[in-house]
Amino acid sequence: MKRKxxxxxxxLLALIAAAGGRLRQxxxxxxxxxxxLATQRIATAPVPQPPPAAPPAAVTSATYLEVAQKMLFAxxxxxxxxxxxxxxxxxxxxxxxxxxxVMNIGNGPTLIMSEPGSTxxxxxxxxxxxxxxxxxxxxxxxxxxxxxxxxxKRRLDELAPREPAPQAESLRPQAQRGEPxxxxxxxxxxxxxxxxxxxxxxxxxxxxxSAPGTVAEGYRKVTTQTPFGSACRWELIK
Numbered sequence: 001m002k003r004k005x006x007x008x009x010x011x012l013l014a015l016i017a018a019a020g021g022r023l024r025q026x027x028x029x030x031x032x033x034x035x036x037l038a039t040q041r042i043a044t045a046p047v048p049q050p051p052p053a054a055p056p057a058a059v060t061s062a063t064y065l066e067v068a069q070k071m072l073f074a075x076x077x078x079x080x081x082x083x084x085x086x087x088x089x090x091x092x093x094x095x096x097x098x099x100x101x102v103m104n105i106g107n108g109p110t111l112i113m114s115e116p117g118s119t120x121x122x123x124x125x126x127x128x129x130x131x132x133x134x135x136x137x138x139x140x141x142x143x144x145x146x147x148x149x150x151x152x153k154r155r156l157d158e159l160a161p162r163e164p165a166p167q168a169e170s171l172r173p174q175a176q177r178g179e180p181x182x183x184x185x186x187x188x189x190x191x192x193x194x195x196x197x198x199x200x201x202x203x204x205x206x207x208x209x210s211a212p213g214t215v216a217e218g219y220r221k222v223t224t225q226t227p228f229g230s231a232c233r234w235e236l237i238k
Contacts (some may be wrong), residue, residue, distance in 0.1 A: 094131075097114060098113060100112040100161060101232070101233075103231065109138050111135065113130050114161070121204075123198060143159060193216060193234030194234070201236070204233060212232070219237065222235050
């Protein structure tokens with residue numbers, strides 16, 4: 001029993017000695033690493049240098065040319081010539097044709113029109129020329145006329161023919177005597193159709209006071225309402 005205790009103690013001493021040796025070796029290695037790190041040199045990156053500054057521009061007399069020109073008070077001392085452009089006056093619009101009525105029998109609107117200064121009426125469809133104008137479009141009661149490179153829009157009531165005003169000179173003697181001015185009797189047109197406006201239609205003559213339904217020369221008079229009054233036409237009796 002005593003011998004077993006001695007052997008056990010010897011084994012423990014051997015283990016303690018081995019452990020001490022191992023600890024010493026670890027400690028020596030740690031010391032060696034510390035010395036290596038202490039003596040190691042760390043490479044530093046070079047500090048970037050700013051680019052060299054550009055040299056200042058040379059000062060010349062031409063640099064102050066604009067300042068010198070703007071400081072002068074006289075306008076004629078400026079080297080820049082100002083050209084004044086005179087605006088071109090717009091070409092005046094010629095007199096517009098008159099519209100006496102509009103009718104549509106299924107093949108598009110036909111306008112009863114007359115040229116400026118003329119009482120002769122004729123039917124004009126879209127795209128046709130009357131005088132200096134071309135009928136471009138009809139939208140509701142607004143008519144568009146094309147003249148050269150311009151479009152002229154007018155309401156139909158603005159293009160209705162205007163009756164000439166009585167001359168003041170002819171009424172002056174009666175006004176001075178206090179007598180009423182004589183009224184000229186309206187000119188009656190014969191109950192007959194006027195100019196041809198379509199294959200089976202003719203226009204009414206100015207002053208035609210015949211009743212609707214009147215028959216003449218194989219045509220019957222028909223009256224319809226338009227946005228600016230009544231319009232009449234003569235239709236062929238079939």
